[in-house]
Amino acid sequence: MTARCFSDYKDLIEEGDLTLIWVSRDNIKPVRMQSEETFNTRYGSFPHKDIIGKPYGSQIAIRTKGSNKFAFIHVLQPTPELWTLSLPHRTQIVYTPDSSYIMQKLNCSPHSKVIEAGTGSGSFSHAFARSVGHLFSFEFHHVRYEQALEEFKEHGLIDDNVTITHRDVCQGGFTIEKGDTTSYEFINDETAASLNANVVFLDLPAPWDAIPHLDSVIATEEKVGLCCFSPCIEQVDKTLEVLEKYGWADVEMVEIQGRQYESRRQMVRSLDDAMERLRDIKRHKLQGVERRKRMFDNTIDTSDEKIEKRNEDGIPLTEKAKFNPFGKGSRIKEGDSNYKWKEVTKVESEIKSHTSYLTFAFKVINKCRDEEQVNEILQSINKKSKD
Amino acid sequence: MTARCFSDYKDLIEEGDLTLIWVSRDNIKPVRMQSEETFNTRYGSFPHKDIIGKPYGSQIAIRTKGSNKFAFIHVLQPTPELWTLSLPHRTQIVYTPDSSYIMQKLNCSPHSKVIEAGTGSGSFSHAFARSVGHLFSFEFHHVRYEQALEEFKEHGLIDDNVTITHRDVCQGGFTIEKGDTTSYEFINDETAASLNANVVFLDLPAPWDAIPHLDSVIATEEKVGLCCFSPCIEQVDKTLEVLEKYGWADVEMVEIQGRQYESRRQMVRSLDDAMERLRDIKRHKLQGVERRKRMFDNTIDTSDEKIEKRNEDGIPLTEKAKFNPFGKGSRIKEGDSNYKWKEVTKVESEIKSHTSYLTFAFKVINKCRDEEQVNEILQSINKKSKD
Amino acid sequence: MEPLTTIDFNQHVIVRLPSKNYKIVELKPNTSISLGKFGAFEVNDIIGYPFGLTFEIFYDNEDSTAVEKTDSKPKNKIPIGKVRLLSQEVEDESNDKDDSHSEPPLSTKEKSVSVELSNINSSATNQNLVNMGSKAQELTIGEIEQMKQESLSSKEIIDKIIKSHKSFHNKTVYSQEKYLNRKKQKFAKYFTVEYLSSSNLLQFLIDKGDIQRILDMSQESMGMLLNLGNIQPNGNYLCMDETGGLLVYFLMERMFGGDNESKSKGKIVVIHENEHANLDLLKFANYSEKFIKEHVHTISLLDFFEPPTLEEIQERFTPLPKEEARALKGGKKNSYYRRLRWYNTQLQVMDLTGKFLYDGLVVATTLHLPTVVPKLAEKVHGSRPIVCYGQFKETLLELAHTLYSDLRFLAPSILEVRCRPYQSIRGKLHPLMTMKGGGGYLMWCHKVIPAPEPISEATVE
């Protein structure tokens, strides 16, 4: 049950697997495969047993209820990015444009040991866990801590490279000791975990209260990178003040703007066609006028009011213009091959115009070198080159 | 000499006209037409007399120096937007994306009476002057004031609807009195100009010092709009404080982001062509190998070192692959009709990522109505409807 | 009264509601206007005030009989209140929709606490707040409706709501404010009356969700179009407007400032692809019919490119000498003058399509731009700008390439302009978390006149 469902590539869907079922872009559901269960959509039910054994990525088709049509889902293996998309939007989420930039900027790799506070929805935790050596996540809200712990266990993260701790880091700092509410497993006589973090991510309302606690848990012999994630500019200002005070350097503040575009088509409606359509209308109208003129000439009633009125209300149905190059009136499906189309992009109708300001800073605690070691290496090199 | 060269549409280029000569996008020069002069570019000289008498927008061609080729310029009538483009970039300029938004947001029209401080490069002044009833521009730097006054006179703005005054508005406010350094012409006994502004634009380092002076010069009987143009967020913060204090409401702060795209083409290079090219290379290589094999078989020297070396250095010239679907090696002009192209857009290589924050606020000084007048109107209406 | 600055009778005005929604209303004398859940008021009560003011609707205890008022439309018995000017502070509210993420720095919190909250306890964090959903609020919807029936002021209702909220003191000041703003938007009874400017009309249409109808236009794109088009009170502009008249209204407002008495001679000639132009939105404009007729002319693409000759026109109709015309009677007379109007329109079409050159071309159409724009541009004077609005960059790109290879067009550029609104609350400054996408693009170039000399390879550009 605690397989590393995120980080190990799987070929076939197996009993007990956590899958993400893609119904539509806005409807991606985490589902644990259990052969006696079914996955229900409003189009119909998909028995798990029909899914188990198929390769990941399989489209599953059923006949829809009461009709002869088909309904589809796709069964995917979870990834941190798909997981993020599956979360309800009301949750506070660090989205992929931000998380991916932060990871790249802080050079995340298997070499990284990461501190994250707070855990929040856990979306960023998953992305970190996929890519780094170890993740120490801190969450101050007890209920959220419990939920995240449970989720991380189910996703195999706790057994792999993630530690989560219940803590208000602004008050209590980052040291993890025996007796704390934490997933950390102390080995033998160990009384405190050794974090040695070289990457720090603070998604806190008051990061300036947490920054002073960092020195005791970050790596001392290498450059450590820090990112504070703050929605308001005043938070940035206060963060900058504290960063300077505590010796963090190379400060950079940025915003990340992510945009998503839909691929669409617009009908190509040429001037010539528009002109031809107008000519057609004019022709029919003139025919109508002439016919009325004939009627008018043959009638005794010299008041042309009635006939003129018809003219104002529009020419009779039978005379309606026939030339219809743009399929006006009938709804045309975008891309209909009877028409010419131009490919266009359309940005989402509601864009995430701001998430947070990202303040980066770096620190090297121990700025010395081991002169003895350097000399030894040099001697051995020089000896070699003399040989 | 002081014709309204910006605001009156002209058909023909005449002696004494101020024109904008378009050499290239980055090289637009203001030139006053004087029949005995010439306009010189590095490609050759354009005598004004060949330009005068032609319609505005004319392309002027000359044979380039020492070659049989042609060089071109376009002669345009100035507009505020072209004028802005012609200014050297090092000047502090309010560019069109900002100025056009501010004008639209403040509903600029012939009804508007505008205060602008400071004048700066005068680029925004020209745009205001084109569209509003009257512009009162204030500049605190004396040299810049003199330059702007001269320029506005030459452009016919002073004779039309622009007043410029030398003033530190933060210190001295906006009232224009007899004896001030100003282009305002006092009529008869007038001792102070009546501004009655309903639009205010403040491009000042400390707008908060100027805002308290506004009440005495803005219109009292209508809603007045204000925009402060500040590069730093801390300036916005201080402005917000003062706006609230002085009763400005409906505060909105925005940033305007303008982008310009080049229209470009990228060659369509299909997989099939790439494959065919590789096949061709392989064919030639195999031929080479076989030829060498034959040579090898016919030679006594069993060491194939020499031949193999040739292989590593590349096959002999005569065997070079001939199939060349992408015209590799020769430089191909973008759009060359021998190839297939895809139209693409490319944003400028350096973008103006930030100009300033725009803080808008509105104020109605006199919030009353003339009850008597309203009653009179009502009575007359009710009387009419009874009749 | 000055209808440009003052609320006047028989005017269309735009009303901003606490929900940040907009409503366009016509101010007919002696009628009332209903704002739905936000109340109703008498038109006469707001006439004569300057634009931009916010009125609160309030109710005297007795006088809540509403139905006696004469109003053309049937009403859901929303009681008509009296109005008074609202003090300013209520107007400046959080302008962010979803700000749950931006917990402000503690130190700056105190500055901006609402009056309503000053006596309420609050928590430093949301740590002790467990999501109870609607259970925390002890007032039922029925009870709140009851209060509204009793015509309590919105402040009174909100005070009661706060007192009935179980875990209100567990929220941070920040969350309390958010809660309050939501409730205010629901129960407050105030409205702001604004001049119906082109930008306000656009905003109204965007709020209504009519974005497709107006080709996803934004205020910033329109402002830029007006400036790049060098629109002036006395210019003659050729225009295609597929937004039902919105673009034309933008042009008119910039040219004439809403002033029916404007002496400016500018003209807008609207070319349309259907039999009749659709300028429906001008019905909201406060320009007189006469003024519009004088300054806005409509011609179909067919008539513009293949205008009638004088011969053809006269073949179908020849005016009678004035005396003879006057002597006509009844239906004959009506019919004659209708034909005369047609005749004059045709003559005008001839004038506007002949050798006449325009001071600018301003286009917003979904027709294939590379076929339309170069043709229309034939009628534009040299050195005058051409500005084309497009919802999609790709269609303008195609146009730009077409124009680029045509010597009659100078330096076609594709431009984008976007406005990024901020939450402008001190201590909590940041860009709004979400905003509307889109806003379109502009193609800008100038009509030029190629030199007659033969053109060889080398160009300066």
Add this chain to the structure above:
Amino acid sequence: MEPLTTIDFNQHVIVRLPSKNYKIVELKPNTSISLGKFGAFEVNDIIGYPFGLTFEIFYDNEDSTAVEKTDSKPKNKIPIGKVRLLSQEVEDESNDKDDSHSEPPLSTKEKSVSVELSNINSSATNQNLVNMGSKAQELTIGEIEQMKQESLSSKEIIDKIIKSHKSFHNKTVYSQEKYLNRKKQKFAKYFTVEYLSSSNLLQFLIDKGDIQRILDMSQESMGMLLNLGNIQPNGNYLCMDETGGLLVYFLMERMFGGDNESKSKGKIVVIHENEHANLDLLKFANYSEKFIKEHVHTISLLDFFEPPTLEEIQERFTPLPKEEARALKGGKKNSYYRRLRWYNTQLQVMDLTGKFLYDGLVVATTLHLPTVVPKLAEKVHGSRPIVCYGQFKETLLELAHTLYSDLRFLAPSILEVRCRPYQSIRGKLHPLMTMKGGGGYLMWCHKVIPAPEPISEATVE
């Protein structure tokens, strides 16, 4: 020593200069490195320090003889100085290029005044400052050069420059700082040594102006590509890289963290359109040749789509039994083992092209994407991501439409991500006034396996 965290011999590192430019250098023992006008230093002097530190170059009065040092390249006699760690404050400078517009609020000015300025008078505004150009500075360029010859420390030079500036006291504190920073960038002698990460290599190429060569890539687009591609240490990725190996380096750094000792089994298979793959930029990588060979394989498009059969391979070469091979001599032996390597490569090509399915497809090529991507994607396992980088949105749009109509691809999306850097000086916070445009776009989708059932009209999506 740990080469990932510590400056080590025979490593490529990136050096950041006061001009904000970058330089890549290889740290060979007992050599010196010249930074041009910023001085020169001994490699041995910086070995063993952690990355990220800033060193100042200084000169003892006597010891400025530089030429005796053994260095392979001829030098312009830039004297080699000694190095010492620079105190931190100098590093945090204005990070905006042109900030003339942003006069800060007076009240906040004092906070951030540089040490160098604390004893200098300044003006509240620039009002009395008339542009005198270079005339205000009384020191000639010759004199400044002289000072540099005399090996004065940068601080001493800058102090002299300030004292020689006539109207320095007429500038605002803000302008003074700007002036100072400009001078510092010109005369300061310090440098920062950083690990040559993929992002730093990209930054180096951008600074060098090699933007076209790397398809206008940005750090943010690459970071997003790695996450959307779900790149993991043990994955097998199919890749097209037209950036000379930069994309491959991004993948490797994410997968292996620069660690030659990594036990991860991940593989990158690079498909190339020319006879040989161009992965030139990997020469800067600190991975061993052996490590690269083990984890990066290159196959031409032709070999990938039309791989050799075992028969064809064996027709051209069959390995001898080991004893026989060992018995070969001289040229014959060399030739044999060369052919054996070819044979093994061919067998590997067979392995990597047969039924092998990849864990992701990551593409950065200027080939026509709708013809290339669907073909390559045949070799991608179901549920695995496909991420395609493109310099232009239009080419990805065409690809997205192609994939959208192909049931093997789920939900192709076009994404853009842009990083907007700020000036992060307190009291003067604002986005940088100018920044590089471009940065490209991404197409992201997932490979899926269509259901075998016949497909009718109605779909859930």
